[in-house]
Amino acid sequence: MIRRPSTAPPPPWEETNNVSPTGRRGTEPKWLVLSPTPASSAPSLELASGCSPTSKKKRGAHELRHRGRRRRYRMRRALKPYAVRARVAGCGRRIASQVEIMKHAASGSASYRGLLMCGSVWTCPVCAARICAKRARQITDVVRHYRAKEPEGAVYLLTLTVRHGLGDELRAVFEGVAKAWQKTCAGAPWLRWRVKCSVDGYIRAAEVTHGFENGWHPHLHILVFTRDPLAFEEELGWLAERWQKCVRRSLGERHVPELFLGCDAREARDGNYIAKLGLELGSGDGKAAKNGNRSPWQIAHDVATQGESRDVAVWSAYQRATKGRKQLTWSKDARQMARLAGAVDADRTDEELLDEPDEDADRVLYTLTPAEWRIVQAEPGLPCRLLEAAERRGPGGVEQELRAAVLRAARRWVHPP
Secondary structure, three states: OOOOOOOOOOOOOOOOOOOOOOOOOOOOOHHHOOOOOOOOOOOOHHHHHOOOOOOHHHHHHHHHHHHHHHHHHHHHHHHHHHOOOHHHHOOOOEOOOOEEEEEEOOOOOEEEEOEOOOOOOOOOHHHHHHHHHHHHHHHHHHHHHHHHHOOOOEEEEEEEOOOOOOOOOHHHHHHHHHHHHHHHOOOHHHHHHHHHHOEEEEEEEEEEEEEOOOEEEEEEEEEEEEOOHHHHHHOHHHHHHHHHHHHHHHHOHHHOOOOOOOEEEEEOOOOHHHHHOOOOOOOOOOOOOOOOOEOHHHHHHHHHHOOOHHHHHHHHHHHHHHOOOOOEEEOHHHHHHHHHHOOHHHHOOHHHHHHOOOOOEEEEEEEEOHHHHHHHHHOOOHHHHHHHHHHHHOHHHHHHHHHHHHHHHHHHHHOOO
C-alpha cells in the first residue's frame, strides 16, 4: 500500500482524509473499476452524435464545432486571472449539488447544467458564443419573416461611426455614441423621416475595435426594415446630417465624422448582417477587425496566449467600459415583428437567455458528483473532452474519460512533477 507523506498536499478529489476519490463513502461507482469497456456495450458513433459515421460533411461540421469549443474553453480559463468582475472570473464553477451532462436531440451536441454562467456577451468567450447563437437565430427568423411579409421591402445594414483618436477614453466615447443615437431617434423630425421612408423598425448592435495608432473605435450597426427601399436611399443624406448634429451635441466637434463616412447603408444580403452585428462566434475568435485594428476577441486571444502588459491594460479598460452595457437593442416595432416571427425571447436579457432551459435538450446523459467535477476542473481540456465523449460514445465514453482522469490525478498526487 502506498502511503502519502504527511507533508504532501491532499489529492484534488479529497476534502477530508476519509473521503474516497469519488467523494462517496464505502461504495465506488462502476466507472472506477479498471476493466476495459466491452466494445458491444459502447454506443455507436451514429447513435451518440446523431449523424452517420460515413458522412464526411457532418463529421467535418462536428469537428469544427469541437475545435471552436476547445478554443473558447481554453480562452476562458486563461482570461480568468485578468477578469475585472468576480462573476466573470467564476464562470464555469459548480453552483448545483451535481453537474449534469445534457444531450440535445436536434443538434446532437452536449452541454453542462448546474454551472455558473456569467452571461457576459462582451468578455466571456463561452457565454458570448451561446448568447450570440441565440440572438443570431432570433434576427434570422425576423428577417426571414419580414421578407416573406413584405416582398417589395428591404432590410438595410446601417453603420454609424464617429471620429476617434489615440487617447480617447472608451467609456466616455461609448456613452457619447449611445446618446447620439438616442438623440437621432427622438423628436418629430425622426418620426417624419420614418413615415416618409416607411421604416417598420430597427435592431441596433454596438461594437468596438482598437488600434495602437488610432485608439478605440466604438460604432453602431443597425438593421433597418423598410417597405420603401427607394425612399430610404434617397433620404439617407438627411440621416447622415442628423447623425452629425447629434454627435456634435453628445461628443463635441472633435468627434463629428465626415458626412458619408460616418453614415453608410447597404442592403443586407446572404446573411452577412449576422457577422456585421458581431453575432458570429462559431470559431471562438469572433469577427476580425480591419486596417490594423483588433476586435475584442483578438485582444483577448493575445492576452490569453502572450499576456503582454499593454494588451492586458487594453483588455482591462475594455472590460470596465462595457460593464452593464447592452450589445443588442430592439425598437418597439422590431420587438413586435419578433413576436410575430416566433422569436418570443427577444425581450429577454442575455442572462435570462442563458438561464432558460434548452428546448432541444433530450435527456440527462450523465451526472457528475462534486468530487468528480473537482477532478474535471483540475485538468485543463478535460471539460471539453467529456462533452465530446458524450456526443460520440454516450455514457460509456464519459465513464472511460473519467476513469482515465482519475488515474492521471492519482499519478500526479503520488509522483508530483
